[in-house]
Amino acid sequence: MSHTTSPTARLMDGTAFARRMVEEAAERAAALAARTGRAPCLATVLVGDDPASVTYVRMKRNRCAKAGVQSRHIALPADTTTAQLVDAIGELSDDSGVHGILLQHPVGPHIDERAAFEAIAPEKDVDGVTAHSFAAMSLGMDGFASCTPGGIMQLLDHYDVDLTGKHAVVVGRSAILGKPMGMLLLGRNATVTYCHSRTTDLAAHTSEADVLIAAVGRPRFLHGDQLKPGAVVIDAGYNPGNVGDVDFPSAAAVASLITPVPGGVGPMTIATLLTQTVDAATRQLGAAG
Amino acid sequence: MSHTTSPTARLMDGTAFARRMVEEAAERAAALAARTGRAPCLATVLVGDDPASVTYVRMKRNRCAKAGVQSRHIALPADTTTAQLVDAIGELSDDSGVHGILLQHPVGPHIDERAAFEAIAPEKDVDGVTAHSFAAMSLGMDGFASCTPGGIMQLLDHYDVDLTGKHAVVVGRSAILGKPMGMLLLGRNATVTYCHSRTTDLAAHTSEADVLIAAVGRPRFLHGDQLKPGAVVIDAGYNPGNVGDVDFPSAAAVASLITPVPGGVGPMTIATLLTQTVDAATRQLGAAG
Numbered sequence: 391m392s393h394t395t396s397p398t399a400r401l402m403d404g405t406a407f408a409r410r411m412v413e414e415a416a417e418r419a420a421a422l423a424a425r426t427g428r429a430p431c432l433a434t435v436l437v438g439d440d441p442a443s444v445t446y447v448r449m450k451r452n453r454c455a456k457a458g459v460q461s462r463h464i465a466l467p468a469d470t471t472t473a474q475l476v477d478a479i480g481e482l483s484d485d486s487g488v489h490g491i492l493l494q495h496p497v498g499p500h501i502d503e504r505a506a507f508e509a510i511a512p513e514k515d516v517d518g519v520t521a522h523s524f525a526a527m528s529l530g531m532d533g534f535a536s537c538t539p540g541g542i543m544q545l546l547d548h549y550d551v552d553l554t555g556k557h558a559v560v561v562g563r564s565a566i567l568g569k570p571m572g573m574l575l576l577g578r579n580a581t582v583t584y585c586h587s588r589t590t591d592l593a594a595h596t597s598e599a600d601v602l603i604a605a606v607g608r609p610r611f612l613h614g615d616q617l618k619p620g621a622v623v624i625d626a627g628y629n630p631g632n633v634g635d636v637d638f639p640s641a642a643a644v645a646s647l648i649t650p651v652p653g654g655v656g657p658m659t660i661a662t663l664l665t666q667t668v669d670a671a672t673r674q675l676g677a678a679g
Numbered sequence: 680m681s682h683t684t685s686p687t688a689r690l691m692d693g694t695a696f697a698r699r700m701v702e703e704a705a706e707r708a709a710a711l712a713a714r715t716g717r718a719p720c721l722a723t724v725l726v727g728d729d730p731a732s733v734t735y736v737r738m739k740r741n742r743c744a745k746a747g748v749q750s751r752h753i754a755l756p757a758d759t760t761t762a763q764l765v766d767a768i769g770e771l772s773d774d775s776g777v778h779g780i781l782l783q784h785p786v787g788p789h790i791d792e793r794a795a796f797e798a799i800a801p802e803k804d805v806d807g808v809t810a811h812s813f814a815a816m817s818l819g820m821d822g823f824a825s826c827t828p829g830g831i832m833q834l835l836d837h838y839d840v841d842l843t844g845k846h847a848v849v850v851g852r853s854a855i856l857g858k859p860m861g862m863l864l865l866g867r868n869a870t871v872t873y874c875h876s877r878t879t880d881l882a883a884h885t886s887e888a889d890v891l892i893a894a895v896g897r898p899r900f901l902h903g904d905q906l907k908p909g910a911v912v913i914d915a916g917y918n919p920g921n922v923g924d925v926d927f928p929s930a931a932a933v934a935s936l937i938t939p940v941p942g943g944v945g946p947m948t949i950a951t952l953l954t955q956t957v958d959a960a961t962r963q964l965g966a967a968g
Contacts, residue, residue: 504820521814528817529810529854531793555879563865565818572873576852579877581884584861588868590844595870 399623399645400549401654407548408541408657415664416457422672423458430671431460432490432516432663433482437475437497438468442630447494453660459667462488472502476509483511489671490516492663495566504565513674516666519566528573534666539571541658542603542624543578549647551601551622554579559595561585561612561635562605567626571603592616604635614640623648626655688912688934689838690943693830696837697946704953705746711961712747719960720749721779721805721952722771726764726786727757731919736783742949748956751777761791765798772800778960779805781952784855793854802963805955808855817862823955828860830947831892831913832867838936840890840911843868848884850874850901850924851894856915860892881905893924903929912937915944 423429432454434447451461464478475497482488491514497503512522518536526533535543546553558580562568568584576582585595587606593616596602601622604612609629614637617623623645627635634651642648649655712718721743723736740750753767764786771777780803786792801811807825815822824832835842847869851857857873865871874884876895882905885891890911893901898918903926906912912934916924923940931937938944 504818521818521820522810524817525810525814528813528858529793531810555877557879569817569862569865573858576858576873576875579875581872581874581878583870583872584865585870586865586868588844589870590846 399642399648402545402549402624402647402649404541404545404649404654404657407545408661411544411658411661412453412457412664415459415661415668418668418672419458422668422675426675428671428675429458429460430489430668431462431487432492432667433462433464433485433488435464435466435475435479435482435491435493437466437470437494437501443494447492450492450660450663453664454667457664457668459664459671468498470501472500472505475501475506479506479509483509483514486674488514489674490514490663490667492517493519495519514670516663516670517566518570518666524565524570524573527570527577530577534670535574535662536566536570537659537662537666538567538605538626538655539574540666541662542571542626542655543574544662545624545649545655545658546601546622549622551647553601555581556600557581557583557598558601558603559583559585559599560603560605561592561596562603562607562626564605567605568603571605571626575601575603606635608635609633610637611635612641613637614642614644617641617644619644620646622646624655625649625651627651628656688931688937691834691838691913691936691938693834693938693943693946696834697830697950700833700947700950701742701746701953704748704950704957707957707961708747711957711964715964717960717964718747718749719778719957720751720776721781721956722751722753722774722777724753724755724764724768724771724780724782726755726759726783726790732783736781739781739949739952742953743956746953746957748953748960757787759790761789761794764790764795768795768798772798772803775963777803778963779803779952779956781806782808784808803959805952805959806855807859807955813854813859813862816859816866819866823959824863824951825855825859826948826951826955827856827894827915827944828863829955830951831860831915831944832863833951834913834938834944834947835890835911838911840936842890844870845889846870846872846887847890847892848872848874848888849892849894850881850885851892851896851915853894856894857892860894860915864890864892895924897924898922899926900924901930902926903931903933906930906933908933909935911935913944914938914940916940917945 518534558575605626625634625636807823847864894915914923914925
């Protein structure tokens with residue numbers, strides 16, 4: 391006789407909420423264009439032709455187009471040097487026709503990604519990857535959020551997840567996902583634990599999380615038996631084959647709220663990128679006008 | 680019949696190790712002066728006349744003088760505005776005769792402390808308080824450390840505390856102490872938990888810490904019964920009457936290593952300030968020569 395568990399968790403529908411965010415961004419973009427004669431413009435920079443990266447950039451540009459946000463694509467060859475990439479991004483930073491800059495990452499291992507990120511002017515860093523944006527997220531200063539953590543915060547708020555005093559465990563510590571995620575949660579009064587590849591006894595930590603953020607980039611890495619019953623589970627993973635970092639069936643059986651993959655965090659990331667591009671354009675065109 | 684506990688912990692002698700650091704900084708300062716004809720110069724900025732702040736600044740300047748580091752003191756009246764303070768700091772940032780800038784904090788509540796910090800040029804931020812320095816500590820970029828967290832890392836290394844995979848719990852989340860402390864520990868592969876005033880059941884977290892950093896600013900806030908036996912306990916508190924954030928007798932009975940107050944973290948903070956001032960001068964005078 392086989393035992394089956396049935397999902398008890400409520401789904402956090404990123405697709406639906408992201409649609410609303412994009413509609414709002416589109417309305418603001420249209421109003422801005424009507425007022426200033428100029429549409430927001432996002433520059434996308436891609437080094438090489440990694441198929442996944444090509445797809446992501448195309449998806450982002452399509453979403454821009456639908457929302458009335460122009461995009462300008464800079465495709466650079468795979469053998470672009472750090473200096474060349476920094477120069478290319480620096481030109482976009484200086485170009486008043488560009489309001490936001492997205493460098494599709496990861497870039498190749500021969501490139502100093504941090505140097506490339508830092509060539510983005512803070513006021514155009516709509517993907518939230520610069521040191522300035524990280525410090526802003528961490529210290530409560532004005533600035534853009536990294537899009538995935540920023541989108542996750544929007545989703546948590548949309549589902550009325552109260553963070554104060556809750557134990558949030560972030561699994562992963564990348565500069566654009568895990569680290570800023572924890573800082574945003576800390577800023578909202580959660581007790582925050584960072585786990586990562588060197589963490590001893592991961593399950594001991596994840597099983598105490600009221601809010602669990604999976605940001606490791608390993609397919610079905612976390613299972614329901616590692617989670618606290620009733621936890622809010624956010625799967626920021628997006629691995630080949632549309633698979634997240636969380637084993638959905640087992641996690642959904644114990645969580646109270648959970649993001650599906652796809653349709654959870656992914657759409658929120660793009661919606662945040664669009665929203666922040668419109669924010670940047672509004673500020674830059676407002677200042678210019 | 681009364682039960683007494685006897686201390687089992689080994690003391691982490693910040694005074695002795697800081698002395699060695701200061702001697703090394705003094706040797707480097709002398710060599711730099713011999714080579715360039717100029718001594719490192721730290722500008723100290725004090726707003727108002729809070730007695731504790733006056734004492735701290737005097738202590739730091741005395742320590743500078745003994746190490747062959749010049750200092751220039753800017754005393755501003757208590758009613759200085761944010762704009763005036765930003766201007767004063769901006770002048771020091773532009774002054775090639777000044778290699779490091781220390782704004783004694785906290786400044787008065789009528790001043791935007793963050794704006795004042797951000798007026799410090801990153802290359803002169805020897806106290807590690809700017810957004811740039813915070814991001815550098817967090818993301819592994821070049822930059823100065825906040826002096827107290829930076830000094831604590833030195834002390835942990837000096838006592839051969841292996842951080843990889845250890846659970847480090849930071850109690851406190853200020854921009855210049857708790858937050859950067861956690862980021863430095865995370866960069867050294869510790870699993871890091873941030874606790875703070877809104878944390879539910881603090882003892883549940885502190886009692887699981889292999890390394891505990893107390894950075895709350897409340898006298899004798901943490902007691903031995905809240906600690907894990909064998910923990911490394913770092914008391915970054917410094918409250919009136921030379922009292923730390925940790926109740927020393929009860930903590931020393933369970934910890935394996937512990938910093939006393941005074942004589943633990945405090946001297947390391949000043950030694951780090953001096954070392955970083957010499958680092959800054961070396962870079963600036965090296966670049967100029």
